[in-house]
Amino acid sequence: MDFSVQIREKGLKVTPARLSVIEVLSEGNQAFAHAELEKIFDTMDRVTLYRILNDFEYVGLVHKIVDAEGITRFALCKKSCPDKHHTDDHVHFNCQICHKMFCLDKVHEPQINLPNGFKAERLQTLIYGLCNSCNAA
Amino acid sequence: MDFSVQIREKGLKVTPARLSVIEVLSEGNQAFAHAELEKIFDTMDRVTLYRILNDFEYVGLVHKIVDAEGITRFALCKKSCPDKHHTDDHVHFNCQICHKMFCLDKVHEPQINLPNGFKAERLQTLIYGLCNSCNAA
DNA sequence: CCTATCTTTGCAACAAAGTTGCGTTTAGAT
DNA sequence: ATCTAAACGCAACTTTGTTGCAAAGATAGG
Known part of the structure; x- marks a missing residue:
């Protein structure tokens, strides 16, 4: 997985900040909240992080999920999502x-x-419960 | 439908502010964002509105939905939801x-x-598309 | 009907989340 | 090595939601 290539292919410049963000996002199968990432990259400017995440979403490298509490999280897309409006066609699970x-x-x-009359364009399913490791414990 | 009775039954005092909020929420089958309600009740204090909505949710008169953009909305519960943690077991649709x-x-x-290993406790489905009236137009 | 009490309201201040503008730095193409 | 557009850092601002406190209001009991 060369993240540099992925970033450049999307028309964005490869910078240390962008590389470190995409690397963290690739760990596990998780979605990270802005606040969590801010702690990890404690030297990085808050605004820069916002912009990196939004740019990544815009070009289809990550997708955004908002949970029932209104917390926004970002997750790396597996197959490259179609640019801009990508329907991440999978279910999200919040432990x-x-x-x-x-x-x-x-x-x-x-x-x-x-x-009758309603037409679905996009669907979003969010499940709350116990993840596999917390369930085992 | 006497809203006064419903409010009092939940252990809350009946006030003009609470009555007007519950009346607006009962119109249509919609969920209202705080910002929308704030415009409708332009004389009411922002904080009061927050507290009324949160109290209503706490006692199970309304339920809260956060959409994919992170906008929080409140909708009147049909059958009285079980207090506190009420699973509004229906799908939400955003036009x-x-x-x-x-x-x-x-x-x-x-x-x-x-x-394997994951256990669902609560589900939330949000559908985006065209509502019946916008679809017809 | 009046009073006492506990709740609710309004105000001010604060905290968290996100955005915008601008000058400086940097990636990467020539 | 140079140049230019993109990205970054900083400051300021907006939006959304919360907390503490004093004043006003609802309702049960006398």
């Missing part, structure tokens, strides 16, 4: 114990029947 | 044209198979 947010890439969004 | 958020009371949350 109530460790509070990690997982991308369940293999669990796809369900089919849902809507009332 | 991309009129930006209204609808509670599709008759569309229940789907069943989803999780990977």
